[in-house]
Amino acid sequence: MPELPEVETIRRDLEKAILHKTFHCVEVYDPLVLRSPLKDFIQGLEGQSIKAIVRKGKALLIQLSNGRYLLVQLMMTGQMVVDAKQDKHTRVVFKFTDDRRVLYNDQRRFGQLRIIKDPSEVKYFNVLGPEPFDKNFNALYIFQQTRKSRRPIKNLLLDHTFVAGLGNIYACEILFCCRLNPKRSAGRITRSQAQDIHEKTVDVLKEAIRYRGSSMRNYRDGSGQKGEFRQRLQVYARGDKPCCVCLSPIRRITQAGRSTFFCPQCQK
Ligand SMILES: [Zn+2]
Numbered sequence: 001m002p003e004l005p006e007v008e009t010i011r012r013d014l015e016k017a018i019l020h021k022t023f024h025c026v027e028v029y030d031p032l033v034l035r036s037p038l039k040d041f042i043q044g045l046e047g048q049s050i051k052a053i054v055r056k057g058k059a060l061l062i063q064l065s066n067g068r069y070l071l072v073q074l075m076m077t078g079q080m081v082v083d084a085k086q087d088k089h090t091r092v093v094f095k096f097t098d099d100r101r102v103l104y105n106d107q108r109r110f111g112q113l114r115i116i117k118d119p120s121e122v123k124y125f126n127v128l129g130p131e132p133f134d135k136n137f138n139a140l141y142i143f144q145q146t147r148k149s150r151r152p153i154k155n156l157l158l159d160h161t162f163v164a165g166l167g168n169i170y171a172c173e174i175l176f177c178c179r180l181n182p183k184r185s186a187g188r189i190t191r192s193q194a195q196d197i198h199e200k201t202v203d204v205l206k207e208a209i210r211y212r213g214s215s216m217r218n219y220r221d222g223s224g225q226k227g228e229f230r231q232r233l234q235v236y237a238r239g240d241k242p243c244c245v246c247l248s249p250i251r252r253i254t255q256a257g258r259s260t261f262f263c264p265q266c267q268k
Pocket of ligand 1: 243245246266267
Protein backbone atom coordinates (compact mmCIF):
# COMPACT_ATOMS: atom_id res chain seq x y z
CA MET A 1 0.00 0.00 0.00
CA PRO A 2 1.44 3.38 -0.93
CA GLU A 3 2.39 5.40 2.15
CA LEU A 4 3.24 9.09 2.49
CA PRO A 5 6.50 9.08 0.46
CA GLU A 6 4.89 7.19 -2.41
CA VAL A 7 1.76 9.36 -2.52
CA GLU A 8 3.89 12.52 -2.22
CA THR A 9 6.06 11.33 -5.14
CA ILE A 10 2.95 10.77 -7.26
CA ARG A 11 1.62 14.20 -6.22
CA ARG A 12 4.81 15.91 -7.37
CA ASP A 13 4.80 13.99 -10.66
CA LEU A 14 1.17 14.92 -11.31
CA GLU A 15 1.87 18.54 -10.42
CA LYS A 16 4.61 18.68 -13.05
CA ALA A 17 2.41 17.03 -15.68
CA ILE A 18 -1.13 18.36 -15.23
CA LEU A 19 -1.26 21.42 -12.92
CA HIS A 20 -3.34 24.15 -14.66
CA LYS A 21 -4.33 21.73 -17.44
CA THR A 22 -7.98 21.26 -18.42
CA PHE A 23 -9.85 17.94 -18.44
CA HIS A 24 -10.99 17.30 -22.00
CA CYS A 25 -12.70 13.96 -21.48
CA VAL A 26 -12.89 11.27 -18.84
CA GLU A 27 -13.27 7.63 -19.87
CA VAL A 28 -14.44 5.23 -17.18
CA TYR A 29 -13.74 1.55 -17.86
CA ASP A 30 -14.74 0.31 -14.43
CA PRO A 31 -17.21 2.35 -12.36
CA LEU A 32 -16.48 0.13 -9.33
CA VAL A 33 -13.65 2.51 -8.36
CA LEU A 34 -15.97 5.54 -8.42
CA ARG A 35 -17.67 6.76 -5.25
CA SER A 36 -19.65 9.38 -7.19
CA PRO A 37 -22.41 8.51 -9.69
CA LEU A 38 -20.82 7.90 -13.10
CA LYS A 39 -22.53 10.83 -14.83
CA ASP A 40 -21.74 13.28 -12.01
CA PHE A 41 -18.14 12.14 -12.00
CA ILE A 42 -17.58 12.70 -15.71
CA GLN A 43 -19.55 15.97 -15.90
CA GLY A 44 -17.87 17.18 -12.73
CA LEU A 45 -14.46 17.00 -14.39
CA GLU A 46 -14.83 17.71 -18.09
CA GLY A 47 -14.06 21.35 -18.84
CA GLN A 48 -12.52 21.97 -15.41
CA SER A 49 -8.91 22.97 -15.00
CA ILE A 50 -6.63 21.98 -12.12
CA LYS A 51 -5.90 24.71 -9.57
CA ALA A 52 -3.84 22.69 -7.10
CA ILE A 53 -2.81 19.14 -6.22
CA VAL A 54 -2.37 18.50 -2.51
CA ARG A 55 -1.76 15.45 -0.36
CA LYS A 56 -3.47 14.80 2.94
CA GLY A 57 -2.20 11.66 4.63
CA LYS A 58 -2.30 8.99 1.93
CA ALA A 59 -4.99 10.76 -0.13
CA LEU A 60 -4.66 13.15 -3.08
CA LEU A 61 -6.93 16.15 -3.49
CA ILE A 62 -7.05 17.68 -6.94
CA GLN A 63 -8.65 21.12 -6.70
CA LEU A 64 -10.79 22.07 -9.69
CA SER A 65 -11.52 25.50 -11.16
CA ASN A 66 -15.15 25.32 -9.94
CA GLY A 67 -13.94 25.00 -6.34
CA ARG A 68 -14.70 21.28 -6.06
CA TYR A 69 -12.14 18.52 -5.64
CA LEU A 70 -11.31 15.20 -7.20
CA LEU A 71 -10.42 12.96 -4.27
CA VAL A 72 -8.09 10.06 -5.09
CA GLN A 73 -7.48 7.31 -2.54
CA LEU A 74 -5.08 4.77 -4.01
CA MET A 75 -5.52 2.21 -1.20
CA MET A 76 -3.80 -1.11 -1.98
CA THR A 77 -2.95 -1.12 -5.68
CA GLY A 78 -4.09 2.20 -7.17
CA GLN A 79 -1.74 4.06 -9.52
CA MET A 80 -1.93 7.46 -11.23
CA VAL A 81 0.41 7.34 -14.21
CA VAL A 82 1.05 9.99 -16.83
CA ASP A 83 1.04 9.19 -20.55
CA ALA A 84 1.30 5.42 -20.04
CA LYS A 85 -0.15 2.64 -22.16
CA GLN A 86 -3.56 1.38 -21.14
CA ASP A 87 -3.72 -2.16 -19.79
CA LYS A 88 -6.31 -4.49 -18.30
CA HIS A 89 -6.01 -2.77 -14.90
CA THR A 90 -6.77 0.70 -16.31
CA ARG A 91 -10.06 1.75 -14.71
CA VAL A 92 -10.23 5.43 -15.69
CA VAL A 93 -8.46 7.53 -18.32
CA PHE A 94 -8.30 11.30 -17.83
CA LYS A 95 -7.57 13.10 -21.09
CA PHE A 96 -6.47 16.73 -21.08
CA THR A 97 -6.92 19.39 -23.75
CA ASP A 98 -3.18 19.31 -24.56
CA ASP A 99 -3.35 15.54 -25.28
CA ARG A 100 -1.76 14.59 -21.96
CA ARG A 101 -3.36 11.52 -20.37
CA VAL A 102 -3.39 10.27 -16.81
CA LEU A 103 -4.38 6.66 -16.23
CA TYR A 104 -5.93 5.41 -13.05
CA ASN A 105 -4.83 1.78 -12.81
CA ASP A 106 -5.94 -0.45 -9.99
CA GLN A 107 -5.38 -4.18 -10.01
CA ARG A 108 -7.48 -5.00 -6.94
CA ARG A 109 -9.93 -2.11 -7.24
CA PHE A 110 -9.93 -1.10 -3.56
CA GLY A 111 -9.05 2.48 -4.55
CA GLN A 112 -11.67 5.21 -4.62
CA LEU A 113 -12.23 8.25 -6.82
CA ARG A 114 -14.87 10.82 -6.07
CA ILE A 115 -15.84 14.44 -6.57
CA ILE A 116 -16.37 16.35 -3.34
CA LYS A 117 -17.47 19.88 -2.49
CA ASP A 118 -15.28 20.21 0.56
CA PRO A 119 -12.60 18.08 2.25
CA SER A 120 -14.59 18.32 5.52
CA GLU A 121 -17.16 15.90 4.09
CA VAL A 122 -14.55 13.13 4.07
CA LYS A 123 -14.53 11.17 7.34
CA TYR A 124 -10.85 10.19 6.93
CA PHE A 125 -9.77 13.87 6.88
CA ASN A 126 -11.79 14.73 9.98
CA VAL A 127 -10.00 12.18 12.14
CA LEU A 128 -6.55 12.51 10.54
CA GLY A 129 -3.72 13.43 12.93
CA PRO A 130 -1.01 15.99 12.11
CA GLU A 131 1.15 15.63 9.00
CA PRO A 132 4.67 14.44 9.90
CA PHE A 133 6.26 17.58 8.40
CA ASP A 134 3.80 19.89 10.15
CA LYS A 135 4.95 21.88 13.19
CA ASN A 136 2.07 20.35 15.20
CA PHE A 137 3.83 17.02 14.94
CA ASN A 138 6.75 17.51 17.34
CA ALA A 139 8.48 15.93 20.31
CA LEU A 140 6.08 17.44 22.85
CA TYR A 141 3.02 16.24 20.90
CA ILE A 142 4.47 12.71 20.69
CA PHE A 143 5.38 12.69 24.36
CA GLN A 144 1.93 13.92 25.42
CA GLN A 145 0.03 11.54 23.14
CA THR A 146 2.02 8.55 24.32
CA ARG A 147 1.25 9.28 28.00
CA LYS A 148 -2.26 7.88 27.70
CA SER A 149 -1.38 4.85 25.61
CA ARG A 150 -0.49 1.32 26.56
CA ARG A 151 -0.33 0.21 22.96
CA PRO A 152 2.97 -0.88 21.45
CA ILE A 153 4.73 2.14 19.92
CA LYS A 154 4.63 0.49 16.47
CA ASN A 155 0.83 0.32 16.56
CA LEU A 156 0.61 3.96 17.58
CA LEU A 157 2.79 5.02 14.63
CA LEU A 158 0.38 3.19 12.31
CA ASP A 159 -2.63 4.99 13.78
CA HIS A 160 -3.61 7.76 11.33
CA THR A 161 -5.33 9.71 14.10
CA PHE A 162 -1.91 10.00 15.79
CA VAL A 163 0.10 10.91 12.68
CA ALA A 164 -1.01 11.12 9.05
CA GLY A 165 0.37 9.02 6.23
CA LEU A 166 2.70 6.59 7.99
CA GLY A 167 2.28 2.93 7.14
CA ASN A 168 3.92 -0.36 7.93
CA ILE A 169 7.14 0.09 5.95
CA TYR A 170 8.10 3.45 7.42
CA ALA A 171 6.92 2.68 10.96
CA CYS A 172 9.36 -0.28 10.99
CA GLU A 173 12.19 1.80 9.53
CA ILE A 174 11.66 4.73 11.92
CA LEU A 175 11.75 2.47 14.98
CA PHE A 176 14.94 0.83 13.75
CA CYS A 177 16.56 4.27 13.31
CA CYS A 178 15.45 5.11 16.88
CA ARG A 179 16.81 1.76 18.14
CA LEU A 180 13.42 1.28 19.80
CA ASN A 181 11.72 -2.08 20.20
CA PRO A 182 8.40 -2.02 18.31
CA LYS A 183 6.74 -3.85 21.23
CA ARG A 184 7.68 -1.08 23.70
CA SER A 185 4.58 0.32 25.38
CA ALA A 186 4.00 3.85 24.04
CA GLY A 187 3.41 5.09 27.60
CA ARG A 188 7.02 4.19 28.50
CA ILE A 189 8.56 6.40 25.81
CA THR A 190 10.80 9.04 27.42
CA ARG A 191 11.02 12.70 26.41
CA SER A 192 14.29 12.15 24.61
CA GLN A 193 12.88 9.11 22.79
CA ALA A 194 9.89 11.23 21.72
CA GLN A 195 12.36 13.77 20.35
CA ASP A 196 14.16 10.97 18.53
CA ILE A 197 10.92 9.57 17.05
CA HIS A 198 10.10 13.02 15.71
CA GLU A 199 13.53 13.53 14.15
CA LYS A 200 13.78 10.04 12.64
CA THR A 201 10.22 10.22 11.26
CA VAL A 202 11.11 13.39 9.38
CA ASP A 203 14.51 12.02 8.27
CA VAL A 204 13.22 8.64 7.05
CA LEU A 205 10.26 10.14 5.16
CA LYS A 206 12.39 12.86 3.53
CA GLU A 207 14.95 10.29 2.44
CA ALA A 208 12.21 8.02 1.07
CA ILE A 209 10.72 10.91 -0.93
CA ARG A 210 14.20 11.68 -2.25
CA TYR A 211 14.40 8.11 -3.58
CA ARG A 212 10.83 8.32 -4.92
CA GLY A 213 9.32 5.82 -2.49
CA SER A 214 9.60 2.07 -2.00
CA SER A 215 8.13 -0.31 -4.54
CA MET A 216 7.11 -3.55 -2.91
CA ARG A 217 4.65 -4.99 -5.42
CA ASN A 218 2.44 -2.47 -7.11
CA TYR A 219 3.59 1.02 -6.36
CA ARG A 220 4.64 3.06 -9.38
CA ASP A 221 5.38 6.77 -9.46
CA GLY A 222 3.58 9.21 -11.75
CA SER A 223 5.77 8.20 -14.68
CA GLY A 224 5.14 4.48 -14.13
CA GLN A 225 8.59 3.81 -12.60
CA LYS A 226 9.40 1.93 -9.40
CA GLY A 227 10.66 3.83 -6.35
CA GLU A 228 14.28 3.24 -5.37
CA PHE A 229 13.99 3.37 -1.59
CA ARG A 230 13.35 -0.37 -1.33
CA GLN A 231 17.08 -1.02 -1.73
CA ARG A 232 17.72 1.28 1.23
CA LEU A 233 15.27 -0.34 3.66
CA GLN A 234 17.14 -1.50 6.76
CA VAL A 235 14.60 -3.87 8.35
CA TYR A 236 11.33 -3.96 6.41
CA ALA A 237 10.90 -7.17 4.39
CA ARG A 238 14.39 -8.29 5.51
CA GLY A 239 13.33 -11.15 7.83
CA ASP A 240 16.28 -13.49 8.69
CA LYS A 241 18.73 -11.28 6.81
CA PRO A 242 21.63 -9.78 8.79
CA CYS A 243 21.09 -6.46 10.55
CA CYS A 244 23.17 -3.77 8.83
CA VAL A 245 24.50 -2.62 12.22
CA CYS A 246 25.13 -5.79 14.30
CA LEU A 247 24.70 -8.62 11.73
CA SER A 248 22.21 -10.57 13.87
CA PRO A 249 19.16 -11.80 11.95
CA ILE A 250 16.24 -9.40 11.51
CA ARG A 251 13.09 -10.80 13.10
CA ARG A 252 9.55 -10.75 11.77
CA ILE A 253 6.66 -10.70 14.23
CA THR A 254 2.96 -9.88 13.85
CA GLN A 255 1.46 -6.86 15.59
CA ALA A 256 -2.18 -5.85 15.15
CA GLY A 257 -2.35 -8.19 12.15
CA ARG A 258 0.62 -6.57 10.39
CA SER A 259 4.18 -7.79 9.94
CA THR A 260 6.78 -5.98 12.00
CA PHE A 261 10.47 -6.31 11.16
CA PHE A 262 13.10 -5.37 13.73
CA CYS A 263 16.53 -6.20 15.11
CA PRO A 264 16.15 -7.71 18.62
CA GLN A 265 19.81 -6.82 19.38
CA CYS A 266 19.73 -3.18 18.33
CA GLN A 267 16.16 -2.33 19.27
CA LYS A 268 15.60 -2.45 23.03
ZN1 LIG B 1 21.12 -5.06 14.86
